[in-house]
Amino acid sequence: MSSLQECLNKVLPKGCQFTLHHLSTPPSPSSAIFAPPPGQKPDETYCESQFLSISIHHNGHPLQVFAIEVLIYTTEYLTTLFVSKADSTGYLHFLDLPKGTPSPLKTISTSILHYLISERKRSDRRLVLSLFARAQNQYLFPASVENSHKHVLDDRGLIRWWCRVVDPVLGGDVAESEEAKEDRWPQTSAMGYLRVPGYDAYETKAFFPKCAIWRSTLPARWRVADPLQDLSLSPDLPERCLIPRFPDDPKARFVETLDDELLVELREDPQSQSRHGASRMTNNGRWRSIRSLDQFWDAMSFRQECSSGRLVGFLWAVFTPRDFLPLLQHSTQDLEASETPTATLPAPPDSQHQESVPLPIGSPLPSSPPHEPPVTPSPSSQTPQEPPTPTPVKIRESKAIEDQPEKTKCYYWPTSSRGEVVLRQKDYDRVGRFLLRQDYANKEVAVKSTRKWVNNVAERAGIKNWGKIVVGEKEVAIAAQATINGGSGANLLGAGLIRKKKRPADGDVLENPSVNGLADASTLSAGLVRKKSKAR
Numbered sequence: 001m002s003s004l005q006e007c008l009n010k011v012l013p014k015g016c017q018f019t020l021h022h023l024s025t026p027p028s029p030s031s032a033i034f035a036p037p038p039g040q041k042p043d044e045t046y047c048e049s050q051f052l053s054i055s056i057h058h059n060g061h062p063l064q065v066f067a068i069e070v071l072i073y074t075t076e077y078l079t080t081l082f083v084s085k086a087d088s089t090g091y092l093h094f095l096d097l098p099k100g101t102p103s104p105l106k107t108i109s110t111s112i113l114h115y116l117i118s119e120r121k122r123s124d125r126r127l128v129l130s131l132f133a134r135a136q137n138q139y140l141f142p143a144s145v146e147n148s149h150k151h152v153l154d155d156r157g158l159i160r161w162w163c164r165v166v167d168p169v170l171g172g173d174v175a176e177s178e179e180a181k182e183d184r185w186p187q188t189s190a191m192g193y194l195r196v197p198g199y200d201a202y203e204t205k206a207f208f209p210k211c212a213i214w215r216s217t218l219p220a221r222w223r224v225a226d227p228l229q230d231l232s233l234s235p236d237l238p239e240r241c242l243i244p245r246f247p248d249d250p251k252a253r254f255v256e257t258l259d260d261e262l263l264v265e266l267r268e269d270p271q272s273q274s275r276h277g278a279s280r281m282t283n284n285g286r287w288r289s290i291r292s293l294d295q296f297w298d299a300m301s302f303r304q305e306c307s308s309g310r311l312v313g314f315l316w317a318v319f320t321p322r323d324f325l326p327l328l329q330h331s332t333q334d335l336e337a338s339e340t341p342t343a344t345l346p347a348p349p350d351s352q353h354q355e356s357v358p359l360p361i362g363s364p365l366p367s368s369p370p371h372e373p374p375v376t377p378s379p380s381s382q383t384p385q386e387p388p389t390p391t392p393v394k395i396r397e398s399k400a401i402e403d404q405p406e407k408t409k410c411y412y413w414p415t416s417s418r419g420e421v422v423l424r425q426k427d428y429d430r431v432g433r434f435l436l437r438q439d440y441a442n443k444e445v446a447v448k449s450t451r452k453w454v455n456n457v458a459e460r461a462g463i464k465n466w467g468k469i470v471v472g473e474k475e476v477a478i479a480a481q482a483t484i485n486g487g488s489g490a491n492l493l494g495a496g497l498i499r500k501k502k503r504p505a506d507g508d509v510l511e512n513p514s515v516n517g518l519a520d521a522s523t524l525s526a527g528l529v530r531k532k533s534k535a536r
Contacts, residue, residue: 003416004115005468011107012472016095019062019467021053023457024419025428026404027411033073033080033244035255037237038285046411048072049428050419052112055450055467058094058443062467064450065092066105067140070116071246074411077233079120081113082246083131087140089440090150100478106165114169117319119417121188126324128231129166129317132249133159134305143441159196159207159313163222166192166317167209170221192222193316198301207313227318228293238285239293250305250312254296258287420468421461431457 005020012018030047050070055062066088073080088105097104113129121127135155137145144150153161170190196204201224208222228242229235240259245252262285290296306312401422406413423431434456438449458466 004112005470007111007115008108008470009473011111011474012104012470013097013101013476014472014474016097016104016472017057018470018472019055019057020470021055021421021454021457021467022419023051023053023421023423023428023431025049025423025425026401027072027074027413028425030073032075033246035241035245035285037234037241043075043077044410046074048074048411048413049425050116051428051432052419053453054108056092056095058091058447061447062450062454063089063091063094063443063447064141064440064453065089066108068109068112069140070113072116072120076410077125078231079122079125079127079412080244081116081120081127081129083113083129084247085139087138087144088150089141089144089446090147091443091446093149094443098478101476104472106161109165110168113166116417117169119414120412121319121321122412123321124323125321126231127319128227129169129319130244130246131162131315132251133162133313133315134250135310140435141438141440141446142436143439144446146441147446155311155313156207159194159311159315162313162315163192163194163207164209166315167211167221170317188322189320190221191227191318191320193225193227193318194222195224195226195297195314196311197297197303197306197314198311226293226297226314227316231318238287239290239296240285240287242293243296250303251296251300251314254300254303258290261288420466421457421463423457423460427460431460 004022008018008020025048027046027048030045032042032045034043036042048071050072052068052070053064054066055064057063066086068086069084071082071084073082086109092103092105117127117129133155135153135158137152145152170192194204194207196207204224205222228244232242240255243251243255245255290299300306401424404413406415431453435453438453440446440449454467458464
C-alpha cells in the first residue's frame, strides 16, 4: 500500500518539489458528536487530530503554502472525518508554473482526503466525510490575507471548489493503480450530499462539478439532501440526535439554541423533574419549533451566518461497505436487547427512592456507628499508599502513545496513516496556538514563521529534523486556451475558426443589388410611401 508521500508524487506536476509535514495525535476519549436519546448514554467516542502542511523550497528555505486539519471521530458503528480548517498563504507563485497549469492545491487536498479515507475505512462500518464551506480571509495563517497573491474565494466559489475536491474521491478517479483501488475500495458505494441553506434544489445543483451534472450514463454521485437520517441506527430518533456537533460549526450553534426549548418546563416548575422524571423535562428529546430536518434547514437560512448575502455549504460524502446492511440490523437488535434489562431491573430505582425519602426528625440511626469504622481508613494505612500513587500515573502517561492498541471496538488507528510526528493532545493544541501567533504577511516573515513552527514541533517531539520531500512525477497538460494563444492573456480566434462569406462570381446575377452594396442609396418604392393627408 502506497504512502501519502508516494501518492502525492504521482499527482503533482513533474519537477515540482514540496515538503510534507504530517502531525497527528493518538485517539483519545472525546465528547460524543451525536446527542443521545432520552434515557440513554452517549456513544463512546474517540477523536484523533491530523494536521498536514505543504511547503515549497524558496532560496533553500521551506515556505508554507497550504495546510489542512482533519478530525477523525470514531465510534463502534461509525467513522467520521471532519475537515476542520484549510488555508493557503498565496506563495505558490514562487514555483513559476507555466501559465494554464491547474493549481496543485486542489490536487493536494483531494489526495490527502482520499488517503485518509482509504486508510481509515473499516470493512463493516460506514465512513463519512463531513465539512462546511464558509469563506473567510484566513483560517490558519495569520496576516496571509495581506499577501496580494493570495486568492480568497467567495462563498459560492468555495462551495464549488470543495465539491470539485471531493468528487474524484467519490468515483475513485484519483490517480491510482487498479489493484490498489480494488484493495482500498472493495465493493464500496459512495454518495455525495450537499445542503446550502436558502437555496432550492435547482440552485444547489449549480455547485456540483460539471462532469457530475452531465454524467447521464453513470449513476449519480451527488444529491441535494443530507444523509443524517440514514446514518442513524433508529429512524425514530429525535432530530437533535441526528445532527452532529463539530467545533465552530454553524449548525451546532443552532442546535444548542434549540436545546433551550427542552428546559422550559424545568424553569417554569423546578420540581417537575423530581415529580415526573426526566421524560417530562426533556419533552422526549424533541424540539417544539422544529419537527423535521427539512424545517431545520429552512430555519438555518435565517441564521446570521447563512443570511445577508452569505452562504454556508454543508457537504457530506458517505462510503458504505457491502457488508454494512446485515451489520446494521444486528447492531440494532443488540442495542434493543441491551436496553431491555436496564429498564426492567427494579433494584436501582428502589434503592435510589429509599435514599431520597427523608427520615423523621429525631429518629435513631443505629446502623451508622457500626459502618463508620470500616469506611474510614486509618492514617497508618494511608501513609504507605500515598507516595507510590503519582509514579504509576506518570509512567502510564509517558508510554500511552506506544502502548495504545491499534484497533478496538470503537476505533481503528493504523500505523500507516499516523503522522510523522505523533504528539499528545495538549502538545498538539500548543503547537496549533503557536502557529496562530506567527506572521505570513510577506515572503521574509513567512519564511521565518515556517522555520519557527517546524522547529517548535521538532522540539516538542524530541527530534532534530522532520518532513518528507515530495517531487512531482505527473506530466501536466497545459490548458488549451494557453496553448492556442501562446501563453497570452488575450482571447483570440485562430484563422481556422473564422468563416468568411462566399463572394459571388462574375457571371452570377444579383437578385437584390441594394443589399450587396451596389446601389448608391436605399430607396423605397412608391407603394411603401405613406403620405400624410392634407387638412381640410
